[in-house]
Amino acid sequence: MWLNITSHPMKRLHTDNGGEYVMSELQFFLREQEIIHKTSTPHVHQQNGCTELLNCTLLEKVHSM
Secondary structure, eight states: OHHHHHSSOOOEEEEOSSSTTOOHHHHHHHHHTTOEEEEOOTTOGGGOHHHHHHHHHHHHHHHHO
């Protein structure tokens, strides 16, 4: 799906270490597709900078509404 949308192959996937992205089926698929999977430390929101910034921005908008 990513390739169809962007016409660029995925080279790296960076996720949190929450569990839904570390199952063996996904790891097998990523290895098969030669995609590097990097995980951040679980429950450390500071490592997800862009995501946390977007969350803060969205929360501020919701609060102002």
